[in-house]
Each structure stands twice: as C-alpha cells, then as structure tokens.
Amino acid sequence: MACVTRKFPEHNKSEVVKEEADEEEMMDTVQSISSAYPTELTELGKCLVKHEETYTGMLILAFTAISWKDTTICNRTAxxxxxxxxxxxTTGNLLPEAVTFFFNSVLSALQIHGQxxxxxxxxxxxxxFIYESLRPRYPELRAVMSxxxxxxxEALYQFDQKLMDPKATKLGEKKRKDQFRKFLAGTIGTALCQQFxxxxxxxxxxxxxxxxxxxxDMVLQSEPLGLEALFAPTPAAL
Structure with a gap:
C-alpha cells in the first residue's frame, strides 16, 4: 500500500452528485469523479516498477492476493x-499469456468472493477495465470470456462490436458494468461459509x-350365503 496513493478532488463529491436529478446520472457523475482522480503510484512505487523483475513480482502478487480467502484483502487489492x-x-507489448493470467486471476477471485x-x-x-483496455489487441480475452x-x-458479440468500433455509440459506464456483471455471473461459486x-x-x-x-358388522357386510334361494317357492309348487 506504500507504493500506491489515491488522489481526491478538493471539492465535496456529494455536492457534485446532488446536482444530478436522475439516479443513473448520479452514478455516472460519481464514477467520472473517481476516474478523473484515480489512484497513482507513489515515488517508491515509481522507483520499484523501473525494475522489470520487481515489477513483475508485484503484479503477480497483487493478482494472486485477490484470490486469497480474505475479503478485506480482496476488496482493497482489487x-x-x-x-x-x-x-x-496496458499500452505496451504484454505477452498474451500474461494478459490471460491477469484476466483469469480476476475470474478466479470472482468464483471465491463473488457472493x-x-x-x-x-x-x-x-x-x-482489463477487458476494455486489452481486448482490441488481445483476442485471447474473447476466448476466455466465451x-x-x-x-x-450473442450479447458478448454485440458488446465486442461496440468496443472494437470507435464510431459506435458507447453506453454509460454504469450500464457497461451492469452488462459485464451479467456476463460474469456464471463464474460466481458457493460462498465459503456454505461450502461445507x-x-x-x-x-x-x-x-x-x-x-x-x-x-x-358381520351381518350387514357379509356376502349372501344363498339361503333366500333355498326357501324361495318354486313355480311347480304354485
């Protein structure tokens, strides 16, 4: 955590959110604020990422930690x-194996902590973030998603078409996230507290x-014994 710092705007976020009347616009406003003031590497972090082996180790550790059976670590790390x-x-030349490793790590974490x-x-x-940034150059991500x-x-194909076409009308960030959440719903496994x-x-x-x-009642429910036929008068007797 000493390698990462988060920047916040000087104005109050709640004041910006209150200016929007529609709930969806409110969500987009909050997310646009967080995008405009993202987390950044500290001076220590910038120094460490200059060394390829150290940088690779930090990436592997971070994307492995999100699958640890600790929700606090998963949330903060992710x-x-x-x-x-x-x-x-993401703008460099990553190996396809590295890209699929990062994406599969997130899917594995969803299986453990998605509940x-x-x-x-x-x-x-x-x-x-990973899919939208790397999918245009790495078709391997499409194979993983499938x-x-x-x-x-079919919905994934349409999502890819809009992502690959720069002229296509882009959905809002909230709608894209909700749609992507539906795509990944099948990766969510049983909660740890319910597994055993x-x-x-x-x-x-x-x-x-x-x-x-x-x-x-033996008299009422018994079958007829034929006594009536025995004492019945015959036609000759008449």
Whole structure:
C-alpha cells in the first residue's frame, strides 16, 4: 500500500452528485469523479516498477492476493492496487499469456468472493477495465470470456462490436458494468461459509397412537350365503 496513493478532488463529491436529478446520472457523475482522480503510484512505487523483475513480482502478487480467502484483502487489492499497477503497461507489448493470467486471476477471485457485494463490485470493475483496455489487441480475452458458464455469446458479440468500433455509440459506464456483471455471473461459486454446510434431512416420525381397527358388522357386510334361494317357492309348487 506504500507504493500506491489515491488522489481526491478538493471539492465535496456529494455536492457534485446532488446536482444530478436522475439516479443513473448520479452514478455516472460519481464514477467520472473517481476516474478523473484515480489512484497513482507513489515515488517508491515509481522507483520499484523501473525494475522489470520487481515489477513483475508485484503484479503477480497483487493478482494472486485477490484470490486469497480474505475479503478485506480482496476488496482493497482489487479496487486500489491491481489496476494501478497494471495500467502503465496496458499500452505496451504484454505477452498474451500474461494478459490471460491477469484476466483469469480476476475470474478466479470472482468464483471465491463473488457472493460478497463489495468484492463483486471491485472485481467486476477490474475485469471491465482489463477487458476494455486489452481486448482490441488481445483476442485471447474473447476466448476466455466465451468459456464463462452460462454466458450469452450473442450479447458478448454485440458488446465486442461496440468496443472494437470507435464510431459506435458507447453506453454509460454504469450500464457497461451492469452488462459485464451479467456476463460474469456464471463464474460466481458457493460462498465459503456454505461450502461445507451439511444438509439435515429429518424423516417423518412414526405416529404415536395407533388407529383403532374398525369393527365390521358381520351381518350387514357379509356376502349372501344363498339361503333366500333355498326357501324361495318354486313355480311347480304354485
């Protein structure tokens, strides 16, 4: 964390948000503020990233930490550190294997922490940043996305078309994030607190009291014995 610092605007964010009446515009305003004042590397961070081995180790550590079974580390690392470290090299020549590693790391973290709303928001935003920044130059990301369980490939194709076409009308950041969240819904696994839950099945208990047997009336319910036919007068006797 000593390598990363976050800049904040001098004016109050709430005052800017209150100027917008529509809820969607309010969300876009808040997100535009956060984009205008992103996290940046400190002088120590800038010094460390000049060394390739150190920089690579920091990236691997950051993108591995988001899969640790600690929601606090996941949230802080995904929202502050990962993109701050990765952003400077997104315009460079990254290996396709490195790009898929970073993206797969986010998907793995979603499988572990996606049930938590705070972690889900941070990881979805990170995945969207990576996909929008690197997808035009790395088609491998499209192949990774197509393997997400339950993803709508037609909707993904349309999303890619708008992303690749500079003249296409871009959706707002909130709508893009919501759409991307739907794409990644299939990666979310079972919560850690539910993974070892033992289902309890209680069988139906036997009745405490036996039902009394019904006493049958032998006279009324007995089958006819043919006595009536024995004493019935015959036509010859008449």
């Amino acid at each position: 929202s502050i550190i990962c993109w701050t470290l990765l952003r400077p090299v 938590h709303e705070v972690c889900n928001n941070a990881l979805t935003q990170l995945a969207l 393997e997400v369980p339950g993803i709508n490939l 839950k033992k289902e309890v099945h209680i069988k139906n208990l036997p009745t405490l009291f036996k039902k009394p047997k019904e006493v049958k």
